[in-house]
Amino acid sequence: MTTIDIPDGSLFGIENLPYGVFSVDGDPARVGVRVGDSVLDLAAALGDDVFAAPSLNPFMAQGYDRWVAVRERIRELVSGEIPDGAVHPVGRVTTRLPIEVADYVDFYASEHHASNVGxxxxxxxxxxxxxxxxxxxxxxxxxxxxxxxxxxxxRPSGQRKAPADAAPVFGPSTRLDIEAELGFVVGAGTPSNTPIAPDDFPRHVFGAVLLNDWSARDIQAWEYVPLGPHLGKSFATSISPWVVPILALEAARIPLPGQTDPVPLPYLRESDPWGLDIDLVVEWNGEEVSRPPYREMYWSPAQMLAHLTVNGASSRTGDLYGSGTISGPEKNQRGAFLELSWGGKEPLTVKGEERTFLLDGDEVVITGTAPGADGGRIGFGEVRGRVLPSK
Amino acid sequence: MTTIDIPDGSLFGIENLPYGVFSVDGDPARVGVRVGDSVLDLAAALGDDVFAAPSLNPFMAQGYDRWVAVRERIRELVSGEIPDGAVHPVGRVTTRLPIEVADYVDFYASEHHASNVGxxxxxxxxxxxxxxxxxxxxxxxxxxxxxxxxxxxxRPSGQRKAPADAAPVFGPSTRLDIEAELGFVVGAGTPSNTPIAPDDFPRHVFGAVLLNDWSARDIQAWEYVPLGPHLGKSFATSISPWVVPILALEAARIPLPGQTDPVPLPYLRESDPWGLDIDLVVEWNGEEVSRPPYREMYWSPAQMLAHLTVNGASSRTGDLYGSGTISGPEKNQRGAFLELSWGGKEPLTVKGEERTFLLDGDEVVITGTAPGADGGRIGFGEVRGRVLPSK
Known part of the structure; x- marks a missing residue:
C-alpha cells in the first residue's frame, strides 16, 4: 500500500479532485483523478471497470448520485492507504481527451466580448x-x-476577402486567434422534449474545463453570413485534460451580475442566479497577456443549458458547451487577440516584439483557478497549443 | 434456401440495393439491404459480424474497396439462393436510424432557395x-x-419577436416548416490536415439519404444573427432509413450547371463537375405540393465535402452533411413551405384548405427517385414525419 502526499498550496487538493483520462507506458487509456502531483488510477483503486474506459462517458452516464458517491469514496481513499500501482506521478502519464464529445455548442455569453466583436x-x-x-x-x-x-x-487554410478586394483568395489564415473560454460537460442527458430547468443544472452537468476555441478571423469574417461561423472555427478546439467536477465549484459560486434590463423570460430564470468566480490567465509565448474574469459573464452556465434544451432538443452524455470568449471590462481582461489588438490595429508587445495575431511557432497556454471550499484555491490545469505552419 | 422476387418496375431492384438497419420482433437491430419488397439480413446471409451491428458505421469504416466487394457479393446472392431466415418482408421489419451520426453539417447549396430566403x-x-x-x-x-x-x-417552443413587437415572447413555434434535402453520409473519414479533393468524393462518401431539416422560422428569424441558426433547427432532423450507395448513383450523374461567374477557387474544382438527377416529391397530408429537382443545385456534393475539410478539419465515419433545401426555378419546385407560401403571405391549398406553415397533426412525406443503370429508376424510399402538439 502507498499514500499520496499533497504539497501545501496545491491547486489539486482534496477540494478539487478533477477527472481525466490517462495512459502510462503505452498501457490502455483509463480514468484517473489528479491529486496533488499524482494521478490516481480509479479502476485499480476502486476495482470498478467503469473507470477502465478511454473516456469519462460511461462513468458520467451513471448520473448525479453516483458522481457524489464516487467523489466521497475518492476523498476517503486519498486520506488513507492506496493499493500499490494505483498511483502515478503526473509527470509520467500522458493525458488524453477526457470525454467522447457528443454535440459541441459554443455560446457568446460575455457582454464585453460580444460588444467588442460587434x-x-x-x-x-x-x-x-x-x-x-x-x-x-x-x-x-x-x-x-x-x-x-x-x-x-x-494553421488552417481557407478563403478570405478584404473589403477592398474584388474576389476572395485562398491560403493560410493570416489572422489566427484564440478564444479563452470555459467548457461545460454534460454527464447525464435528457430525452427529447424534456427541457432542463436552470435549477436542475447540477444534476446534468458533470464538470468544467478550460477551452480554447482557435479562430481564423479572416476566414470567419468572409464566411459567417448568414449561417454563422464554420471553417473559421471547425479546424480545432482545445480543452484542458482535467475535468473539474461541478461539485468542486460550490465555493466559486457568486451572484450573477445584471440581467435587469431586460429581465430574462421565465424559462431562463433561476431561483438564485449564479455565476462562477474563476480567474483565467492567457500566456503568449510564456508572457502573460490577459486575465479574463469568468465572474463578468452575462449569461450563466445554467441558463445556457436551459436554452439549449428548451426547444425539445435531447441532450447526451458527452455534450460539451463553451461559454464563448471570456472578456472583462478592462483591456487586459480580453480573451481573444482580436480584441486585445483591436482588430490588429493596436499591436501588443510580446517578448519585446509587436504582435497582433498568431505566428507559426507561437504557443498559447491558458490556465485557470477558482476559490476552493477550504479557503484555498483549486486549479483547472492548463490548455496549451502550439501553432505549426500550414501544410 | 429461398429466393427473392423483385416485382417489375420496383424502385429497389439490383441497381439500387440500399443499406439500412432494421429489427424484427424485438430482435437486436442489424444491417440489412432492401431488395424489392424484402429486406436481406446481411449478417445472416454473409455470415459476417460487421453487419450484426446497430449501425452501418462498422461496415462503412472498412472503406471503399470493401463497399465495392460487398455490393458485388449481394448482387450475386440476390440472383441466386439465400439461406432461410435471411429474408424478411419489408412490412414486417422496423427500420432504425441507419448510422451513428458523428458531425452533422447543413449546407445551403440551392441558388433558388438562397435567393428566395434572402x-x-x-x-x-x-x-x-x-x-x-x-x-x-x-x-x-x-x-x-x-x-x-x-x-x-x-412542435418546438422558443423565443420569437415580430418586428413591430418591443420584446420577444416565448411559446410554441407558429411557423413550423420543412426543408426537403439530400443528406450525404461519410463512410471513410480522414485525419486532420488531409483535405479531400472533390475528385476523391467516391472513396469517402458511402451513400445518400432523403433529409427533412424541420425548421421553426419564427425562432430562427429572431436568433440567427450573428452566429447562425440554432434552436430553430436543433430540435429535429429526419432522414430516410435506406442509405442509397453512391455506387448506385452513377447513372444519375449529370453535368453541374453554372459556376462560370465566378469560377470557383481551385480547391473546389472538379475534373468533371457533376450533379445528381434526383427528383423529390413533397406530400403534405397526402397531397403533392412540390417536386424539388436536385439537378438544379449550384454546389455539388463533392464540392461541399472538399470545402468541409479544406481548413484541415478531420472527418469521421458517420459524418452527415445536408445539401440545404432543394428548390428549383418554378414555384412548384420549392422545397420549403416558407418559399411555397412566400413567407406565409400566399397560402397554398392543401386538401381544400388554405395553409401556410404546419399545423398539429399534419404529416409530411418526402420521396425521391433517380435514374438507374438499367434504364429504370431507383428509389430513396421516404422520409416521413407527423407534427404533434408542443408539450
Missing part, C-alpha cells in the same frame, strides 16, 4: 444585436475536432 | 450575399437530434 465586425451598427440580452446566443461547432491540450494546431 | 429575410438587400457563389455556405447542426423517418415531431 464594434470590430459591424462598425456602423449597434455593437450588441437586438436578441443578445434576451437569449444566450450560440451555435453548434465541430465535435470531431475537439482536441486535448498539447495537441499542435496546424 | 428576399424573405432581408427584403431591402441583395438576395444572395457576396460570399454565396464563392463557397458552399454551411453550418454545423445537432447530430444528437437526427432521427429516422417515422419519428413524430413535437
Amino acid at each position: 464594434r470590430l465586425f459591424r462598425p456602423d451598427a449597434e455593437p450588441l444585436l437586438p436578441n443578445w440580452k434576451h437569449l444566450p446566443v450560440g451555435y453548434h461547432g465541430r465535435s470531431g475536432t475537439v482536441l486535448v491540450s498539447g495537441t499542435d494546431i496546424v | 428576399r424573405l429575410f432581408r427584403p431591402d438587400a441583395e438576395p444572395l450575399l457576396p460570399n454565396w457563389k464563392h463557397l458552399p455556405v454551411g453550418y454545423h447542426g445537432r447530430s444528437g437530434t437526427v432521427l429516422v423517418s417515422g419519428t413524430d415531431i413535437v
